[in-house]
Amino acid sequence: MRFLHTADWHIGKKLHGYDLLTEQRDAYRQIKAIALQERVDAVVIAGDLYDRALPSEAAVTALDDMLVDLNRRQQLPILAISGNHDSGVRLGYGRQWFASTAFYLKTTVAEGLQPVVMGDTQFFLLPYFEPFAVRQLFDDESIRTEAQAMERLVAAMKEKFDPDKKHVLVAHFFAAGSHHSDSETQVQVGGLNAVPVDLLRDFDYVALGHLHRKEALQHEPTIKYSGSPLKFSTSEAEDTKGVWIVDTDTTPVTVTFKPLTPLHDLVVLEDSFATLLDREHDFPVTADDFIAINLTDTAPIPNVMQRLKERFPKIIELHRVNPLEVALPDLPPERLQADPFALMTDFFSQTTKHALNDQQTRWAQQALQQAMKEDAQ
Amino acid sequence: MRFLHTADWHIGKKLHGYDLLTEQRDAYRQIKAIALQERVDAVVIAGDLYDRALPSEAAVTALDDMLVDLNRRQQLPILAISGNHDSGVRLGYGRQWFASTAFYLKTTVAEGLQPVVMGDTQFFLLPYFEPFAVRQLFDDESIRTEAQAMERLVAAMKEKFDPDKKHVLVAHFFAAGSHHSDSETQVQVGGLNAVPVDLLRDFDYVALGHLHRKEALQHEPTIKYSGSPLKFSTSEAEDTKGVWIVDTDTTPVTVTFKPLTPLHDLVVLEDSFATLLDREHDFPVTADDFIAINLTDTAPIPNVMQRLKERFPKIIELHRVNPLEVALPDLPPERLQADPFALMTDFFSQTTKHALNDQQTRWAQQALQQAMKEDAQ
Numbered sequence: 154m155r156f157l158h159t160a161d162w163h164i165g166k167k168l169h170g171y172d173l174l175t176e177q178r179d180a181y182r183q184i185k186a187i188a189l190q191e192r193v194d195a196v197v198i199a200g201d202l203y204d205r206a207l208p209s210e211a212a213v214t215a216l217d218d219m220l221v222d223l224n225r226r227q228q229l230p231i232l233a234i235s236g237n238h239d240s241g242v243r244l245g246y247g248r249q250w251f252a253s254t255a256f257y258l259k260t261t262v263a264e265g266l267q268p269v270v271m272g273d274t275q276f277f278l279l280p281y282f283e284p285f286a287v288r289q290l291f292d293d294e295s296i297r298t299e300a301q302a303m304e305r306l307v308a309a310m311k312e313k314f315d316p317d318k319k320h321v322l323v324a325h326f327f328a329a330g331s332h333h334s335d336s337e338t339q340v341q342v343g344g345l346n347a348v349p350v351d352l353l354r355d356f357d358y359v360a361l362g363h364l365h366r367k368e369a370l371q372h373e374p375t376i377k378y379s380g381s382p383l384k385f386s387t388s389e390a391e392d393t394k395g396v397w398i399v400d401t402d403t404t405p406v407t408v409t410f411k412p413l414t415p416l417h418d419l420v421v422l423e424d425s426f427a428t429l430l431d432r433e434h435d436f437p438v439t440a441d442d443f444i445a446i447n448l449t450d451t452a453p454i455p456n457v458m459q460r461l462k463e464r465f466p467k468i469i470e471l472h473r474v475n476p477l478e479v480a481l482p483d484l485p486p487e488r489l490q491a492d493p494f495a496l497m498t499d500f501f502s503q504t505t506k507h508a509l510n511d512q513q514t515r516w517a518q519q520a521l522q523q524a525m526k527e528d529a530q
Numbered sequence: 531m532r533f534l535h536t537a538d539w540h541i542g543k544k545l546h547g548y549d550l551l552t553e554q555r556d557a558y559r560q561i562k563a564i565a566l567q568e569r570v571d572a573v574v575i576a577g578d579l580y581d582r583a584l585p586s587e588a589a590v591t592a593l594d595d596m597l598v599d600l601n602r603r604q605q606l607p608i609l610a611i612s613g614n615h616d617s618g619v620r621l622g623y624g625r626q627w628f629a630s631t632a633f634y635l636k637t638t639v640a641e642g643l644q645p646v647v648m649g650d651t652q653f654f655l656l657p658y659f660e661p662f663a664v665r666q667l668f669d670d671e672s673i674r675t676e677a678q679a680m681e682r683l684v685a686a687m688k689e690k691f692d693p694d695k696k697h698v699l700v701a702h703f704f705a706a707g708s709h710h711s712d713s714e715t716q717v718q719v720g721g722l723n724a725v726p727v728d729l730l731r732d733f734d735y736v737a738l739g740h741l742h743r744k745e746a747l748q749h750e751p752t753i754k755y756s757g758s759p760l761k762f763s764t765s766e767a768e769d770t771k772g773v774w775i776v777d778t779d780t781t782p783v784t785v786t787f788k789p790l791t792p793l794h795d796l797v798v799l800e801d802s803f804a805t806l807l808d809r810e811h812d813f814p815v816t817a818d819d820f821i822a823i824n825l826t827d828t829a830p831i832p833n834v835m836q837r838l839k840e841r842f843p844k845i846i847e848l849h850r851v852n853p854l855e856v857a858l859p860d861l862p863p864e865r866l867q868a869d870p871f872a873l874m875t876d877f878f879s880q881t882t883k884h885a886l887n888d889q890q891t892r893w894a895q896q897a898l899q900q901a902m903k904e905d906a907q
Contacts, residue, residue, distance in 0.1 A: 210619040247624025
């Protein structure tokens with residue numbers, strides 16, 4: 154059989170306040186187009202369909218529209234699991250009906266041990282899990298880590314292996330050795346919370362979700378993260394997003410990458426303020442792209458964000474890559490040595506055209522004393 | 531055909547802090563038993579399946595279990611709408627799959643205009659709506675009230691009437707003339723927000739939800755509130771809860787009430803503190819019943835709630851039905867005319883074994899002066 158592997162849609166996610174539903178709907182349309190063009194037999198979604206356990210109504214409607222379109226209108230079977238960003242319970246409401254039209258959605262570990270057979274393949278749909286759920290399931294207090302839990306789960310799955318079938322695991326966790334990017338907020342790197350890749354070698358293919366970069370396991374030919382369909386952080390700016398097409402007819406399975414074209418890209422620009430604002434200078438971005446700016450200037454720039462947004466409306470990050478050089482104002486040398494209170498009263502009267510009144514003088518003196526006391530500590 | 535009419539399950543509702551899921555599961559079991567015993571062709575649920583737009587995961591699981599059991603296990607068709615307590619969007623997620631096994635759930639007004647045909651009957655499943663939704667649907671600015679909206683909706687439904695079928699409306703609103711009880715928190719009584727019963731006479735039966743007492747429209751033979759399966763407020767304490775069984779084979783339709791037996795009842799006890807605590811006195815309640823107490827005493831009773839809860843663990847309300855008579859302490863007459871400040875200092879020193887210090891004396895004097903000033907105003 155032939156299936157499409159995607160994950161980490163994170164429907165409802167915002168990028169620094171910018172709603173991504175338009176971009177997510179576009180990515181969905183591309184994924185569907187690839188699925189139809191490649192004539193796949195099923196679409197695998199390896200978790201994190203929503204961005205939050207309590208998705209907004211707009212997010213619920215958007216995902217519902219996509220799944221209805223894919224499964225009911227296009228008549229494509231779906232094999233999906235809940236991820237750590239989903240509430241398994243909320244996402245899974247209705248899954249008993251979904252299965253009646255070959256939309257298999259698993260949200261508990263126990264469900265993941267029962268393979269779904271499609272064509273020549275057994276699919277084990279293992280949702281995101283906490284080790285304690287596996288400890289409870291097997292009533293085994295010795296299960297403490299993700300690795301121990303996974304070892305136990307794989308053993309249970311292998312008991313169900315039909316030797317005449319291919320075996321595909323769909324799962325959502327951090328596989329050991331994989332690099333991660335800034336947008337997987339809940340990842341705890343390495344150690345106890347990682348699943349060693351070696352535990353997964355008995356499967357013909359492992360369709361993973363959780364990490365947002367397909368490069369995370371690039372040296373593994375048949376254990377793959379699909380990555381997210383959109384760039385969710387600047388660390389993914391240079392990535393090419395896409396989906397895997399997996400053919401189980403061959404041994405080993407054949408895996409092909411199909412790229413997605415971002416409707417609105419996420420671009421990092423590194424340049425000086427003057428160049429960035431120079432309308433003659435041509436940056437490879439559109440007004441709808443999400444821009445992270447690395448400013449090379451070293452001088453303070455008043456209203457820097459506001460002025461940059463006139464040129465790049467959707468700025469999601471602004472960093473200085475060089476240390477700020479704050480020049481002292483051009484004052485005669487005797488002023489620099491003046492009493493701080495005198496400087497303060499001068500500044501106040503110059504700025505407001507009024508002298509400090511008695512009450513203000515008391516406040517100013519107290520504040521200065523406090524500041525000096527703290528400075529001395 | 532024959533169907534069961536229920537509504538206002540409010541899964542996830544708490545009664546003054548007490549979880550009702552156990553009672554709600556029991557009520558569900560009774561409703562299912564009636565449906566099977568009466569061999570109904572469908573179960574109608576007229577809105578407010580959940581108690582909140584954002585139900586807890588426990589509530590989602592409980593409702594999912596009930597609907598899976600009824601529709602998938604018992605193979606009973608379900609005809610349902612969202613109520614004002616439900617989020618139509620959240621509840622309706624998955625409804626495109628539900629319909630594939632005859633679970634019809636409508637959450638938008640437009641969907642409500644397309645009848646579901648079952649046996650000899652057209653069902654119009656009209657969810658709770660705001661007039662503005664109907665204004666938008668018909669692009670008619672003149673639609674301002676529930677009554678105007680409903681008039682327009684009924685006209686549109688009648689265009690779809692098949693003269694060879696019976697016509698049943700399932701809806702969730704406040705029908706004019708109906709009395710309401712304390713547990714329908716969002717009801718605005720009468721006036722602009724009510725739908726006149728006369729608008730509904732073209733239907734063979736109207737299965738309503740929203741009001742929690744089946745007596746709300748007791749003089750209407752074929753326009754009925756089912757009421758809630760449980761008592762949710764003391765104003766419902768004397769009610770008999772249940773469901774309607776409706777036969778469409780006759781003209782007019784035949785309507786029969788089937789009572790539910792509360793697992794744990796809601797009981798109002800009106801008596802004196804002494805009688806209530808008297809273990810010899812037999813009150814018709816169990817330790818699991820929800821008790822509202824109307825205390826007849828007129829004297830203050832220290833720790834009254836705590837002491838009553840030793841006898842009745844689940845007290846949900848405590849009222850005094852007679853004015854409290856606060857007796858003045860037994861003081862010699864000259865003390866009653868004493869200076870308030872002298873009384874205060876005496877009380878303080880007697881209670882604490884210390885005299886007021888200077889600061890305390892100032893505070894006490896200030897407080898007394900303030901109190902007298904306010905008293906004089």
